Amino acid sequence: MGRLTWIGIMVALAAGFSAGAVFGPVLMPRPGAASNPNLIDLSALPDELREKHRNEDFLRNEATNYAHMQEALAQRAAERAARAPLDLPNGMESVPFGLVYKPGGDVHWPEGMTGELGDALEAAKDGWVILNYWASWCGPCVHELPEMGKAAPLYADRGITLIAVNTDPMRKDTPDSARALFASKGIESLAPYVAEGTAVDQMMAAADMTMANVSLPTNIIYAPGGTPYAVFEGGNLSDSPVWTAPQTLAFLDVLAKGE
Incomplete structure (x- = not known):
């Protein structure tokens, strides 16, 4: 896809x-x-x-x-x-996320986050986490947010936390604008976290990105303890399910069970 x-x-x-x-x-x-x-x-x-x-x-x-x-x-x-593709578990040939890669050596858990974002990351770190990087000017990012909102509770049932963080490198997006966007799209089960100030740079560094080298949306899957497990990029502009697709949920079931 x-x-x-x-x-x-x-x-x-x-x-x-x-x-x-x-x-x-x-x-x-x-x-x-x-x-x-x-x-x-x-x-x-x-x-x-x-x-x-x-x-x-x-x-x-x-x-x-x-x-x-x-x-x-x-x-x-x-x-x-x-980049080296991830060897999918249980003989899976593909997942709806598209191409999933092994994380590069510079990808790491975002440290030093404060406020609500820092609290959310700290609370989720002991389990599987999918960290989504997005910005309001990124069409694919915004298009998939409503489905991600539907996916978040499905993932939580599996012990996997989905966290979407606005990492607008131009720093135009704000907590208020992110909340307004989520409200306009009826997103209730996904919090509109926004990295601000130096937190943008720290989040970028965790994904091995810089202000001059940005790919959005970027998603990082972390194993328990904050160990990078996989990276996938790009967003879906069709109406076909990706985040809530049965194949995606099956993939996450395997991860959560440690198979």
Whole structure:
């Protein structure tokens, strides 16, 4: 089952309008000027951005940012391709989560969390935990939240805690906005935890992500004691069940029973 992922958002944002920037002595076509492929129309941009795009140093910097973005995305793609798939238990060939990988060496339990999020992590650490990373601008993340809300009590019955944490790297999401989003979607059995301030960086580090190398949604399965067991990424945009699918519950039953 295909799952969609938002990758490298901060690098992409840093590139700004680089992809549309064209070097040349004239950036705004003069009225009545002949069509020239080296000219672009910036009239739709706000005044501040339009003036910036007249500056050659700004354009060079944007082009450099774009090159860095491409390099970072290529590196991320190579790292993803090199990951070792998890050997599924009991001869299972697949699970609805999609491709499930062994965690990299830098993936670890998020330490130092405080407040309600810290309390939830501490209370769950002695059992199996699935930690979901999401943000409101991530379409696949938001789409699957209602099903995750339905899944949470099913997992709890199996001794598995599902925790969704908003880790918006741009720090635009807030506890109030997350609560409002959950309420609008009728999500009642899943708490809208939000990492704030330095907690965002700590959560990112636990998933082996950085502000310039972000993949959302990311999910980490931890064995009892906070030991990373598996990682899977991407979200489901279809209406087919994933988190509550019978195959998923069977997979989690095996984990919970230690088979």
